[in-house]
Amino acid sequence: MYKEPEILVGLDLGTSKISVVIAERDSRFQEAQIIGVGYAPSQGIRKGLIINLEQAVRSVRQAVKDAENMVGFEIDEATVSFSGMEVASVTSRGMISLGRTPRQVAISDVERVIEAAQSELSIPPNRVTLHTIPVKYSIDGNSGIDDPLGMTGIRLEMELQSVIVPTTVVQNIINCVESAGIEVNGLVIKSLASALGSLTDEETRAGVISLCIGGGTTGVALYTDGRPVKLSIIPIGGDHITNDLAYVMKIPISKAEEVKKMVSLNPEEVDQQDLDVDVRGRMKTFSITEAAEVVNCRLEELFGEHVRHQLAEFSLHMFPAGIVLSGGVAKTPGIEIFASEMLNLPVRIAEPLDVYQMPPGRNDCEYTTVAGVVRYMTSRERNPYRYIETPISELRSGAAQITSSPVGKIPKKSGGDRTEGIRGFMDYLKKSVKELF
Ligand SMILES: Nc1ncnc2c1ncn2[C@@H]1O[C@H](COP(=O)(O)OP(=O)(O)OP(=O)(O)O)[C@@H](O)[C@H]1O
Ligand SMILES: [Mg+2]
Structure with a gap:
């Protein structure tokens, strides 16, 4: 007997973009095939937290519309991934x-x-x-x-x-997505969704670390023997690098974002020529070496302090498959070598898994989280004891609160006094205006 294919929808509430995947599964296949991907720039969300509900709702609507346009039908429910702090x-x-x-x-x-x-x-x-x-x-x-x-x-x-x-973080997420007309049928923390979207079974069995470096946060998932032994969120992402560049180089955020994407951490590529950038109608020349130093500083903080802190209670021998990087920042050229030298482990850049092939242009490591949401949905269904979720109705009302019993460093290029100066300034900046970052 013919059965309508089942539609699964994943929605990722990111700090930089909201993404939506629509997957189709017919009864013959256990896995789901992605048939549509939509996205919209994210507004009203900072460091994974909703700071302006109206703007966030509008962004969710746009992303949903974008995905609906690709598949030609409307969706009304989704499993949602989010980051947030204090996880x-x-x-x-x-x-x-x-x-x-x-x-x-x-x-x-x-x-x-x-x-x-x-x-x-x-x-x-x-x-x-x-x-x-x-x-x-x-x-x-x-x-x-x-x-x-x-x-x-x-x-x-x-x-x-x-x-x-935090209960209110979850309630705000549910409220935001449901105000956009999409019923939330499940919630998954970004660290877990990104790991599911980027790691192979072989890697999780061997022991591996998934780091998803997005706009506002970095999702961390540590796996041994095929299971997550730690899931956390570091409140640092690519937007911090952009802000650093804007401060240090005295350029608007939008220009800093452009400059950031021209920087390579690859030691052989660091000696690039100077950059000419149009800033408010005037051409300004920037030294790529200086820009790279700013990026270096923030990533050193991320890998050398925060990620190491997350690993402190484990032995590195528990993760022979090394580190898999995902999220937009993983597109920075040379970041594999940088992270590998900082953390003394092999590093690869993620791609969404083959079974969740994305359409061209929407198939890189920026979409691993939302691809992972679909994998989360299918594996939760196959084995209900693998991921046990508190029911959404309890999370929505807040009732769950009561009832939920349920290193080496990258070799430094001779940057001279100028880059030393940048480092000093960056340290000062991080200490004095912490709340801005
Ligand atoms: N080619 C690139 N080089 C360096 N950084 C990049 C590149 N492309 C995107 N980024 C950065 O990646 C970040 C966005 O990544 P992503 O889309 O994974 O974030 P998000 O999921 O919206 O945020 P989060 O997961 O933190 O809530 C931005 O800071 C963006 O500047
Ligand atoms: Mg993300």
């Missing part, structure tokens, strides 16, 4: 007895052990659990069990990863 990923453990004599693990046992691990969590006021992700099971002390269902033993233990976010 905490917390590990807890649970243990239950299966009885005095060995018996097979049933679904109710899995639910009980998840509840036991959840009860270990203390959720601060005004926070809500967004994701509950079983990371590891063990039976009678034998760890590394992928799926305990049907296995026999007397004691079931588990390790759980919970992602906790």
Whole structure:
């Protein structure tokens, strides 16, 4: 019997752009094929947080319209990814007895052990659990069990990863998307969506780090044995680099954005010629070396301080597949070598996975997050115990708050006093006007 293909929609609320993917899945295939991608510049969103609801709603409408135009029909619901700050990923453990004599693990046992691990969590006021992700099971002390269902033993233990976010952030996101006429049927943190959109199964099994460097934030996901062991957000992205360039070079933000995209971190390409840029009708000459130094400073801070801090409790040996970079900033030439030298791990740039082939022009590492939302939807459906979500109705009302038991450095080019000066100035800038960045 012919069945209408099922439509899945992912929407990413980014700081720089809102993107929407429409995917189609017919009953013969487990995976979904992307049939449309839309986007719109993002307004009213800063560092992943909604700061102007009306503008944000308008941007969501535009992005949805753009995607609808590509597929020729209207959409009315979506699973939404977002970043935001103050995202905490917390590990807890649970243990239950299966009885005095060995018996097979049933679904109710899995639910009980998840509840036991959840009860270990203390959720601060005004926070809500967004994701509950079983990371590891063990039976009678034998760890590394992928799926305990049907296995026999007397004691079931588990390790759980919970992602906790501020309640109002989630409510504002739901309110924004629903005000644009799209019902929210699921929420996923950007770190997880980007990882799902960019990592291969082989990499997650081996151990890998996904870093999605967007406009306002960097999503971090650490994987070992195929499961995320840490998901977090660093409040730094490409817009900080643009702002730095605008301050240091005294040029408008729009020009700084242009200059930024001409910079290469590749040591062989750094000695490029000077740049002539039209600033308010007058040609100004910039030294590319100086611009590169500004970009270097901010990325050194990101990789050398913030990313290292996220890795502090782990050994680098746990991530033999290295780092996969995604997000718009991953398009900076030479960033692989830069990150690899800073963090002492192999680095590759992500592309959305083959199964989620994007149309030309919309198929680079800027779209990994929104591609990952579709993968999140399909894998959540295949295995409901892989990613456990707090129901949207609870998140919407805030009720979930009460009920949710549910390095080396890149070799420096001789920049002379001028670049030393830039470094000093950048440090001063970062300290003194932190709130602007
Ligand atoms: N070729 C490029 N070189 C350097 N930076 C780039 C390039 N292209 C885009 N960017 C930067 O990437 C950032 C946008 O990336 P992306 O679209 O992934 O962000 P976003 O998803 O909207 O934001 P976020 O995930 O932080 O909420 C901007 O700062 C933009 O300037
Ligand atoms: Mg993003």
